[in-house]
Amino acid sequence: MPPVRDIKLLTEKKLLVLENKAQEIRADILKMLEHAGSGHSAGSLGMADVFTALYYHVLVHDPKHPNDKNRDRLILSCGHIAPVHYTTLAHAGYFPKTELQTLRKFGSRLQGHPELGKLPGIENTSGPLGDGSSQAVGMAYVAKQEKLPFHTYCIMSDGELQAGITWEAALFAGRNVLHNMTWIVDRNNIQIDGYTEDIMPIEPLVQKFEAFNFHVIEVDGHNIREIVEACAYAQSIFEQPTVIIAHTTPGKGVDFMEFEPIWHGKTPKDKAELNRALKALRTLNNKITTEGN
Amino acid sequence: MSILDRGWKNKNILKHISTRNGFGEGLVKIAEQNKNVYVLCADLTESTQSEGFKTAFPDRFVQIGVSEQSLCAIGAGMCLAGKTVFLSSYAAFSPGRNWEQIRTTACLQKQNVKIVGSHAGVSVGPDGATHQMTEDIALMRVLPNMTVLVPCDAIEAQKITIASAKKKGPVYIRLDRSKTPVFTTKATPFAIGKAQTLRKGNNVAIIGCGPILYECLMAAEELSKLGIEARVINNASVKPMDEATIIKSARECGAIVTAEDAQIAGGMGSAVCELLAEAYPVPIERIGMQDEFGQSGNAEQLLEHYKLTAPWIIKAAQKVIKRK
Numbered sequence: 001m002p003p004v005r006d007i008k009l010l011t012e013k014k015l016l017v018l019e020n021k022a023q024e025i026r027a028d029i030l031k032m033l034e035h036a037g038s039g040h041s042a043g044s045l046g047m048a049d050v051f052t053a054l055y056y057h058v059l060v061h062d063p064k065h066p067n068d069k070n071r072d073r074l075i076l077s078c079g080h081i082a083p084v085h086y087t088t089l090a091h092a093g094y095f096p097k098t099e100l101q102t103l104r105k106f107g108s109r110l111q112g113h114p115e116l117g118k119l120p121g122i123e124n125t126s127g128p129l130g131d132g133s134s135q136a137v138g139m140a141y142v143a144k145q146e147k148l149p150f151h152t153y154c155i156m157s158d159g160e161l162q163a164g165i166t167w168e169a170a171l172f173a174g175r176n177v178l179h180n181m182t183w184i185v186d187r188n189n190i191q192i193d194g195y196t197e198d199i200m201p202i203e204p205l206v207q208k209f210e211a212f213n214f215h216v217i218e219v220d221g222h223n224i225r226e227i228v229e230a231c232a233y234a235q236s237i238f239e240q241p242t243v244i245i246a247h248t249t250p251g252k253g254v255d256f257m258e259f260e261p262i263w264h265g266k267t268p269k270d271k272a273e274l275n276r277a278l279k280a281l282r283t284l285n286n287k288i289t290t291e292g293n
Numbered sequence: 294m295s296i297l298d299r300g301w302k303n304k305n306i307l308k309h310i311s312t313r314n315g316f317g318e319g320l321v322k323i324a325e326q327n328k329n330v331y332v333l334c335a336d337l338t339e340s341t342q343s344e345g346f347k348t349a350f351p352d353r354f355v356q357i358g359v360s361e362q363s364l365c366a367i368g369a370g371m372c373l374a375g376k377t378v379f380l381s382s383y384a385a386f387s388p389g390r391n392w393e394q395i396r397t398t399a400c401l402q403k404q405n406v407k408i409v410g411s412h413a414g415v416s417v418g419p420d421g422a423t424h425q426m427t428e429d430i431a432l433m434r435v436l437p438n439m440t441v442l443v444p445c446d447a448i449e450a451q452k453i454t455i456a457s458a459k460k461k462g463p464v465y466i467r468l469d470r471s472k473t474p475v476f477t478t479k480a481t482p483f484a485i486g487k488a489q490t491l492r493k494g495n496n497v498a499i500i501g502c503g504p505i506l507y508e509c510l511m512a513a514e515e516l517s518k519l520g521i522e523a524r525v526i527n528n529a530s531v532k533p534m535d536e537a538t539i540i541k542s543a544r545e546c547g548a549i550v551t552a553e554d555a556q557i558a559g560g561m562g563s564a565v566c567e568l569l570a571e572a573y574p575v576p577i578e579r580i581g582m583q584d585e586f587g588q589s590g591n592a593e594q595l596l597e598h599y600k601l602t603a604p605w606i607i608k609a610a611q612k613v614i615k616r617k
Contacts, residue, residue: 075370116373116402124373125402128393134363135398138370142331145352148374165394168363 007058007232010225014057018224021091022052026253026281028087028100033267034274036104039112042250042263043157044083046188046221050246051088053227054153063093066120072150073139075124077132078157078186079113080265086110086119094121130163132156133183137173140181140241151235152181159191161202167212173241174213182234183214183243186221188250190261205245214243221246255285296481297491301474302514304507308447309472312504313411315447316468317342319454320379324350330458331371333357334381335364340470341381341411361390368406369398377405377458384410384426384467392432399463400438407457408433411468414503414554415587415595418471425587431559433465434532440464440485441532443502443553443561446475449529452483460485469554471592473504477527488535490542494522497610498542501552502528502561505580505601509552512606523610531561536568543573548613550578554601557581576616578609 010018025048033039055061059072076085083103090097095109102108109119113127126132136154143150160166173181185205193199202208209216215237219226227246234242250264251257254277268274280286300306324330324346332346333355347354355371357364364387368378380387388395388408399406410429417425433441440460444450450468457464482489491506492513501509506527513523524546526538543549549569551562562579569575582599596602 073373125397128397130362131366131394131398134366134394135370135373137363138367138372139374140370141355141367142371142374142376165360165362165366168358168360169367171360172357172363172367 007228007235010057010228015225018052018056021056022048022224023253023281025052025084025087025091027278028097029083030254030268030274030277030281032087032100032103033083034271035101037267038104039083039267040080040265041267042190042257042260043078043081043186043188045254045257046248046250046252047081047084047155047186048252049222049224050155050184050186050227050248051084053224053231055088055092057228058231059153060150063121066094070149073123073152075132075136075139075152075154076114076126077154078129078160079126081157082110082112082114085114089119089121095119129157129160130165133166133169136181136183137169137178140178141176144176144178144180154181154183156183156185158185158187158189158196158202161185161205162200170209170212170214177239178241179238181241182231183241185243185245186248187245188248190250190259190264192264194261209243213240215240216243216245218245218247221248222252253285254280256280295478296489298476298478301476301510304474307474307476310447310475311469311472312444312447312450313342313468313470315444315450316409316454316466317345319451320346321349322451323455323458324353327377327458329376330379331355331376332379332381333364333368335359335361335387337382337411341383341409343381361386362394365391365394365406365408366398369402369404372404372406377407379407379409381409382411383424384413384429385424388429388432388465389426395463396436400436403438403462405461407464407466409466409468412470413467414469415582415599415601416469416471416504416554416592418592418595419589421589422586427554427556427582427587428559429465429467430531430553430555430561431563434559434564438462439532442485443467443529443531445501445503445506445527445529446473446477448475448477448479449481449483453529456483456485467503469504474507476507476510483529485530486533486535487530488538489527490524490538491527492523492525494524495545496521496523497548497550497614498524498526498546499550499552499606499610500526500528500539500542500565502531503554505552505554508601508603509606511603512610515603515607516610521610521614528561528565531564534564534568536572539565539568540573543569543575547617548576550580550606550609550613552580552601552606554596555581557583576613578613580606580609
């Protein structure tokens, strides 16, 4: 059995640091997307807390040695939320933050959808939905078989749960008891054409995963403590793979983007709109009235 | 040892073994040398000849079930963790069903995923059109980073299996169900990117891949009796193709026939046409499936019905020589 990796308790002090970090990451996501002129805003903003929790507390990784053989693996299955992944990696020290402004530009290492080998910290090429979960189970299978110490995480969108291949991977994970792997589903209820339950319902999701022999944990995807604790708990489950369903708000932090499917694949159209979004972030959607323009 | 079996002219004395069998043997050999080789199978262990590997190396054999899309993506994930994987299924399903996963997770990521498509061509026989994969060469050939290999007999299939494990990156290996003559020898060279001239001649070049190559040799023998000396080339490495050998044959023979048990659109013959149209245009005739599906029947009946036998190759050679 592979060794267990302890995830340390999150102190109140560190929690505050991480919450601020997530907001910084959101601001940078908005800036890079406005500069790029195309890309996916809602999911990227919605997953900032999960990515912050993972890269700043949960994962065993070292940005100075991105290819260390014992590093935890984070497979991003829904490549369209690359902006949050890129921004978190840059903040964590994988590459200079200035490079974020090259997103989607000719010659950039920050491809519109992430590509393996282009950028340190990126573990897989993704974009075509559903392929990440299978690759994660392939990695976890080898790790379990050969007693390698790393844990494999796979972040996926809720929309891609409509893809058959996701459930092929789930069957395999359950049958092979891949307890050294944790899936995190971004349950934000939107996809390009609208709300998931209007397009092609995926509920009841908890029961579905349970039927596929997963241990299921539901968390508030904006509560960093809950996210960290769910990841830690997943490490203690040896009888099943774990899926964490992270309930998130698409467009989190920017009032005019939140819950609006239209922002799934859209960016702030100009500097004025960007500034409105940044102000919403700064003022917690105008709740902080002392914060000016 | 010659590059052709001593008895190659007499079909009846040659051993008849399927290329999938040769693959199964090659797999065990390479797995003995390379501990990183895993085999993934989509519920067709025996008929794809992965059984031998499974028995010898049960810890490295992974059953996926009827899940061809994840067959490829799980395999790619294993490669990301440092392995070399062989994906074993019928060609109609892999690469037939999982093309996007092959494109994204194997080719774009440049992983050591070896896609082994058994039961290719109409020579599959009784199973009918659903299981007779004739579009696979076209599907795999267009993918950047992909290598496409089509063995002509069981001995070459073994060599190709071993060579593909040593080759970095994705490889497609096309295999047949039916037992076909073993006419090459252990001494016949095989290298990825190299074509083999099996017979000399300067009147026409017959370029084939897969077991149909035996028909090409038979056709050349008959043509010789008619005073036509045909060069026969084994173009097993469809991609990368041995451009120098193909261009040389066009220059020296002035006319070409290609032969494969696959769709002529996008197949090996298409690849030859693309090359020569730019490099050295000569008349070409293509033997292969002419934009139609197969049907049930035995292999012999079907190969004859779809004009994939020596008499049809002879006709094509005579026709193309007239066009010189």
